[in-house]
Amino acid sequence: MNTYAYRKLKDRLASALALACIIAALVPLVYILVEVIRAGAPAIDWEFLTSRTKGTGEAGEGIGNAILGTLLLVGYASLIGLPVGLLTGVYVSEYGNNRFGTTVRFFNDVLANFPSIVIGLLAYALVVDLLNVGFSLIAGSFALAIIMIPIVANTTEEALRLVPNSLREGALALGVPRWITVLKVLLANARAGVVTGALLSIARIAGETAPLLLTAFYSNYWSASATEPIASLPLTIFRNYNSPSDVLLQQAWGAALVLILMVLTLNIGVRLFMMKRKKNSKAVKKTWKTRLSLRA
Amino acid sequence: MKESRARLGAARADSLFELSVTVVAGLTLALVWTLVAKMILDAQMSISEFGPGFVTSGTWDPNRDVYGALPFIFGTLLTSGIAILIGVPLSIGIAIYLSELAPPWIREPLSFVVELLAAVPSVIYGLWAMYALRPVMVETIEPIFVALLGWTPLFQGEPVGLDKFTAGIILAIMIIPTVASVSKEAMMAVPDSQREAALSLGATQSEATRIAVLSYARSGIFGASILGLGRAVGETMAVTMTIGNANLISWSLLDPGQTMASLVANNWGEAQGLQLSALIEIGVVLFIVALVVNVLARLVIGRFTKAVPATGGGL
Numbered sequence: 232m233n234t235y236a237y238r239k240l241k242d243r244l245a246s247a248l249a250l251a252c253i254i255a256a257l258v259p260l261v262y263i264l265v266e267v268i269r270a271g272a273p274a275i276d277w278e279f280l281t282s283r284t285k286g287t288g289e290a291g292e293g294i295g296n297a298i299l300g301t302l303l304l305v306g307y308a309s310l311i312g313l314p315v316g317l318l319t320g321v322y323v324s325e326y327g328n329n330r331f332g333t334t335v336r337f338f339n340d341v342l343a344n345f346p347s348i349v350i351g352l353l354a355y356a357l358v359v360d361l362l363n364v365g366f367s368l369i370a371g372s373f374a375l376a377i378i379m380i381p382i383v384a385n386t387t388e389e390a391l392r393l394v395p396n397s398l399r400e401g402a403l404a405l406g407v408p409r410w411i412t413v414l415k416v417l418l419a420n421a422r423a424g425v426v427t428g429a430l431l432s433i434a435r436i437a438g439e440t441a442p443l444l445l446t447a448f449y450s451n452y453w454s455a456s457a458t459e460p461i462a463s464l465p466l467t468i469f470r471n472y473n474s475p476s477d478v479l480l481q482q483a484w485g486a487a488l489v490l491i492l493m494v495l496t497l498n499i500g501v502r503l504f505m506m507k508r509k510k511n512s513k514a515v516k517k518t519w520k521t522r523l524s525l526r527a
Numbered sequence: 528m529k530e531s532r533a534r535l536g537a538a539r540a541d542s543l544f545e546l547s548v549t550v551v552a553g554l555t556l557a558l559v560w561t562l563v564a565k566m567i568l569d570a571q572m573s574i575s576e577f578g579p580g581f582v583t584s585g586t587w588d589p590n591r592d593v594y595g596a597l598p599f600i601f602g603t604l605l606t607s608g609i610a611i612l613i614g615v616p617l618s619i620g621i622a623i624y625l626s627e628l629a630p631p632w633i634r635e636p637l638s639f640v641v642e643l644l645a646a647v648p649s650v651i652y653g654l655w656a657m658y659a660l661r662p663v664m665v666e667t668i669e670p671i672f673v674a675l676l677g678w679t680p681l682f683q684g685e686p687v688g689l690d691k692f693t694a695g696i697i698l699a700i701m702i703i704p705t706v707a708s709v710s711k712e713a714m715m716a717v718p719d720s721q722r723e724a725a726l727s728l729g730a731t732q733s734e735a736t737r738i739a740v741l742s743y744a745r746s747g748i749f750g751a752s753i754l755g756l757g758r759a760v761g762e763t764m765a766v767t768m769t770i771g772n773a774n775l776i777s778w779s780l781l782d783p784g785q786t787m788a789s790l791v792a793n794n795w796g797e798a799q800g801l802q803l804s805a806l807i808e809i810g811v812v813l814f815i816v817a818l819v820v821n822v823l824a825r826l827v828i829g830r831f832t833k834a835v836p837a838t839g840g841g842l
Contacts, residue, residue: 245733252620346761410544438648
């Protein structure tokens, strides 16, 4: 039974099976993209993008306030998340060669893989409950920032680790203080990786839904107040996905299209741009992986 | 004199910078743990009311103000189980293809495309599942399973498409990028000498993969699966939109159910008082599960990377 022909057949079958697995994974991805474009594209026009959600299903519904809300949430979150994440990454890479550094690194890795709904609950505990602000833009941004911090920290750390030691030694040998070495030499050299990580973390938080449900809630009005509930693209989808009204359902698909375009443009754009700069491709690959929190 | 003062200033600036980055790095850590403490405090009302019975009681009744988490723990375990059962073998196949079989020029782009699955927001998975996957489930997949496995308790009832089975399948798709990427890294870290040894003994490619690669990368694949489990347990939106949201314990995958995460998402807006406290307690349970799963995965993968010398392919 164990003839060469039989083993060869088994080998072929195993290869075909592995190929089938990868096709099975790509089918949903392509199907999702096609379906979102097919169902979402008819909704998109200027009025749709600039008028607000009403939630009633009348004509003239749009997603303008949700787009604005998502931009505001991501913007405020970046204001907190980017600097904190960056400095944490600097600490872990440049000063963290000790017990505390290992601890910070470990918990950043764990936090990066945390269910986002738990992060939402944490943000609720602080901003909505403890500070008594209520469901608000600031609470939502805070939740998104907590998601962002470990991603930015890990990608910054990876990027800094790829900077050759000779640069550190060279700068220090020239009498440059350590902190200026870090800011002007190391970060400048690692900027491709750092920027990649920042953009990818923005793509990640733009699509987060569960934490916003728990913290920012929703508003059908144009709002930019930090202490008021605010609309967002993901929650527009969630509120309308099951709606009996065709207009509201169409609104959900339109919001899905805008959201997926934002997220995929960031992901693919960053990747393509960086692939061109071959020099940095290693840093980019690492950053990409770190974003997925796949590092051990 | 002047020069030494300048040097002193530089040294001071240096230690100031080090201090501030240390403080910032510690800040997140401290903040998260403070918030966890605050969460436990918020859950205190429910904890003292129901005690350990909270996780073994099957009643969730806002009218009588009695809350138990068993149906949701059950739903979480069952849907995550389906996700692992379907997602992990698929991911291992993908990882084998990407690390062993694919022509070199296609590996990079193909890995990128698989990882794009992780970039699609969860709420869009849910929307897609509702209108594209659900009809397929109702008309094709579920009837096939009922015909084949209708005699087991797992496939009782009518296929409706909004049930634990659909939720499990969506979760399986969502964990693929995580499990496949980490497994692929583990396989690529296997030294080529192992493959060459197997091949030189006359093994076919698939035999070499089984003997040399899979056994070597075993613990990495195991860690990858645990990470996938962590993702499945905490996933919220896609599950909420597909599981049918019914607080019942039923072994049939064709019945609707509820997971811990979907319960919190569904009831958050209107919950108050004891119910809110109970929801937060569920959040605490979820936190503990996620923490254990993640720390475990890190330890397993960490052991495996330490066992493998730094040949450049480590995670």
